[in-house]
Amino acid sequence: MATKLDPRALGEFGLIDALRRRARVARSAWSESIGDDAAVLRPRPNTELVLTADALVEDIHFRFATTDARSLGHKALAVNLSDLAAMGATPRGFLLSLALPPIALPERLEGFVSGLLATAKKYRCPLVGGDIVSSPVWMFSITAVGEVPRGKALLRRGARIGDRIMLSGDVGGSALGLQLLEASAAREPRARPFVRRHLRPTPRVEAGERLLRWGVATAVIDVSDGVVQDLGHIAQFAGSCAEIDIEDLPLPRGFRAACSRLGLEAHELALAGGEDFELLFTVGPNAPAARVFSKRLGCPISEIGVLRRGRGVVARRGGEPLRLSAGGFEHFKTLSLPSDK
Amino acid sequence: MATKLDPRALGEFGLIDALRRRARVARSAWSESIGDDAAVLRPRPNTELVLTADALVEDIHFRFATTDARSLGHKALAVNLSDLAAMGATPRGFLLSLALPPIALPERLEGFVSGLLATAKKYRCPLVGGDIVSSPVWMFSITAVGEVPRGKALLRRGARIGDRIMLSGDVGGSALGLQLLEASAAREPRARPFVRRHLRPTPRVEAGERLLRWGVATAVIDVSDGVVQDLGHIAQFAGSCAEIDIEDLPLPRGFRAACSRLGLEAHELALAGGEDFELLFTVGPNAPAARVFSKRLGCPISEIGVLRRGRGVVARRGGEPLRLSAGGFEHFKTLSLPSDK
Numbered sequence: 001m002a003t004k005l006d007p008r009a010l011g012e013f014g015l016i017d018a019l020r021r022r023a024r025v026a027r028s029a030w031s032e033s034i035g036d037d038a039a040v041l042r043p044r045p046n047t048e049l050v051l052t053a054d055a056l057v058e059d060i061h062f063r064f065a066t067t068d069a070r071s072l073g074h075k076a077l078a079v080n081l082s083d084l085a086a087m088g089a090t091p092r093g094f095l096l097s098l099a100l101p102p103i104a105l106p107e108r109l110e111g112f113v114s115g116l117l118a119t120a121k122k123y124r125c126p127l128v129g130g131d132i133v134s135s136p137v138w139m140f141s142i143t144a145v146g147e148v149p150r151g152k153a154l155l156r157r158g159a160r161i162g163d164r165i166m167l168s169g170d171v172g173g174s175a176l177g178l179q180l181l182e183a184s185a186a187r188e189p190r191a192r193p194f195v196r197r198h199l200r201p202t203p204r205v206e207a208g209e210r211l212l213r214w215g216v217a218t219a220v221i222d223v224s225d226g227v228v229q230d231l232g233h234i235a236q237f238a239g240s241c242a243e244i245d246i247e248d249l250p251l252p253r254g255f256r257a258a259c260s261r262l263g264l265e266a267h268e269l270a271l272a273g274g275e276d277f278e279l280l281f282t283v284g285p286n287a288p289a290a291r292v293f294s295k296r297l298g299c300p301i302s303e304i305g306v307l308r309r310g311r312g313v314v315a316r317r318g319g320e321p322l323r324l325s326a327g328g329f330e331h332f333k334t335l336s337l338p339s340d341k
Numbered sequence: 342m343a344t345k346l347d348p349r350a351l352g353e354f355g356l357i358d359a360l361r362r363r364a365r366v367a368r369s370a371w372s373e374s375i376g377d378d379a380a381v382l383r384p385r386p387n388t389e390l391v392l393t394a395d396a397l398v399e400d401i402h403f404r405f406a407t408t409d410a411r412s413l414g415h416k417a418l419a420v421n422l423s424d425l426a427a428m429g430a431t432p433r434g435f436l437l438s439l440a441l442p443p444i445a446l447p448e449r450l451e452g453f454v455s456g457l458l459a460t461a462k463k464y465r466c467p468l469v470g471g472d473i474v475s476s477p478v479w480m481f482s483i484t485a486v487g488e489v490p491r492g493k494a495l496l497r498r499g500a501r502i503g504d505r506i507m508l509s510g511d512v513g514g515s516a517l518g519l520q521l522l523e524a525s526a527a528r529e530p531r532a533r534p535f536v537r538r539h540l541r542p543t544p545r546v547e548a549g550e551r552l553l554r555w556g557v558a559t560a561v562i563d564v565s566d567g568v569v570q571d572l573g574h575i576a577q578f579a580g581s582c583a584e585i586d587i588e589d590l591p592l593p594r595g596f597r598a599a600c601s602r603l604g605l606e607a608h609e610l611a612l613a614g615g616e617d618f619e620l621l622f623t624v625g626p627n628a629p630a631a632r633v634f635s636k637r638l639g640c641p642i643s644e645i646g647v648l649r650r651g652r653g654v655v656a657r658r659g660g661e662p663l664r665l666s667a668g669g670f671e672h673f674k675t676l677s678l679p680s681d682k
Contacts (some may be wrong), residue, residue, distance in 0.1 A: 031389065036428070036496055036497050036498075037393060037425075037562060038393035038424050038427075038428045038487070038494075039391070039392045040390070040489070041392065042491065043384040048381050049381070049382045051379055051380045051381075051436055051469070051486065052379035052436075052470060052482070053436040053437070053470060055438040055439075055472045055474045055482065057477075059477070069665070083378040084378075086378040087377070087381070089379070095392055095393075095394040097395070097396035097438070097484075099396055129393060131394050131395050131396045133398055133402070134398070135398045135401060136398075136477060136478055137476070137477055137478075139476065139480055141396065143394060148381070150383065151372070153372070153379075185439045196534060221378060245417060275365055299641060310608075321672035
């Protein structure tokens with residue numbers, strides 16, 4: 001039924017045709033999509049459009065030794081949906097620039113496209129355009145488009161001293177999953193939930209939309225580079241210090257035990273590990289308790305700290321400040337290059 | 342004044358900060374841009390948004406041996422502006438996914454960014470967001486956003502049998518420029534205009550906007566893969582055969598002589614060579630003559646053929662059909678791989 005996605009047999013235009021047939025764009029919002037020079041989106045009245053781009057590169061962001069192609073297709077879109085979620089936006093569609101080696105395996109491309117389009121369908125975010133090119137390594141860049149009511153987008157800036165810090169779900173699981181994959185321990189039953197968390201993250205799209213409608217958040221970001229680093233952006237915009245207590249940090253079930261088996265510091269991994277794709281947000285001092293948020297946003301919400309006078313991010317255990325040896329993932333700075341020291 | 346753009350000294354966030362400071366987004370259309378999870382665009386009333394993405398990869402689309410970094414920055418945006426022009430859209434802004442080796446030369450990155458932002462300024466199309474990642478080779482994907490009056494976007498489909506085929510400017514120059522670069526003959530004075538055409542193409546943004554306002558075009562595409570291939574898309578949508586006379590094909594001054602010095606078939610290069618970024622469009626049988634178009638669109642326009650019953654693209658010289666050995670550039674199919682035959 002589906003065309004076999006062989007780059008060399010189909011060529012660029014054959015691949016584009018195959019993707020167009022499978023993308024099945026709903027005509028409501030997009031009057032034109034794949035097949036013209038550009039896609040045409042009709043905005044709804046009184047809305048603004050939210051645009052975000054994220055790129056993933058083979059052997060930098062992922063390795064085929066540790067991910068299956070279908071998960072990769074999912075994740076390529078999910079990381080962008082998470083950025084939309086952090087703005088409170090409703091996904092509308094996305095453009096894909098896909099660079100792949102001419103000798104890319106058809107099964108691999110098929111897996112990638114299946115995973116990508118399944119996630120697109122699930123979040124009602126159709127593929128509407130893009131580009132397919134050849135390249136020495138796999139690389140893809142997705143630009144996702146979302147919609148928010150005019151002037152209502154959730155932003156990183158807006159928090160004030162005294163605001164309380166809230167976090168959806170739990171953190172550290174994705175980083176642990178990556179460690180397990182790299183240690184070739186991914187097939188153990190106890191490892192599976194963490195590995196899945198890393199390979200198939202869930203963007204908090206609905207919680208973000210609900211948070212926007214509620215209008216109670218003063219600043220929002222998604223946890224892609226690690227709690228410390230991402231919270232640092234909110235604190236910086238607020239001209240304040242984000243103080244969190246690691247005893248309040250929500251960890252996945254079995255996380256501490258799995259960390260200790262691998263000789264990892266659980267709290268460091270939870271604070272510095274990236275790609276959890278949870279929502280990290282601040283609310284005023286008089287906002288309701290976390291359990292009220294859990295109910296209204298439809299996912300677990302924990303209160304993890306407060307914004308105080310000062311700068312940066314401070315983690316404490318009880319009253320005592322913690323030393324952190326790692327600060328999240330940043331490109332170029334964290335690459336180990338022979339000439340880097 | 343400008344920060345030195347050294348990836349390893351600045352890191353990902355330092356680079357993003359440097360780009361934000363230099364991008365200087367006008368606040369009119371974008372309420373948020375670089376620095377949050379996503380950029381926020383407020384559409385004007387009764388408009389639609391046009392989105393296009395194009396990716397360029399080192400050693401596939403360009404080589405640093407034959408292009409300077411500043412031209413490359415220009416071209417990265419220009420190819421996307423050309424897609425907007427083909428829709429008749431007014432550029433509004435763009436997102437950049439930039440993948441570069443950690444050891445990328447700061448001078449090279451500086452040149453790229455300068456060229457990119459100069460072109461952004463010229464076309465009032467600010468950098469509003471994106472991503473910067475490390476990669477084994479340079480690669481960038483740009484998503485450009487334009488605006489059209491509601492329901493008025495110029496499309497590839499819409500032409501009918503009997504429609505006349507029009508072309509802006511001239512074709513073949515870019516392909517010849519590439520040949521000259523590859524033959525290391527780019528420094529000859531006679532070579533310069535062609536080389537410049539290849540390295541610093543001019544998107545027909547204003548002509549596209551004027552064509553949209555005029556409302557006379559039945560179908561439009563930009564010449565990125567070569568006249569034959571791009572005209573083929575219009576003919577296919579029209580269920581017709583595009584017949585062009587190569588005597589009517591507008592060639593750059595000195596083109597035939599330069600081709601013959603290199604032993605190239607001038608008409609083949611003009612028909613099959615890509616990256617001219619001219620507008621190729623159709624108009625009804627009763628539309629005005631080409632010189633009227635030249636005046637109203639503000640650039641030279643030539644009439645090069647007509648849509649007839651049939652399929653595909655036929656080139657004639659006077660009455661006689663021509664054989665064409667090449668059909669434009671298509672990824673994967675045109676790569677010479679050892680196992681490709």
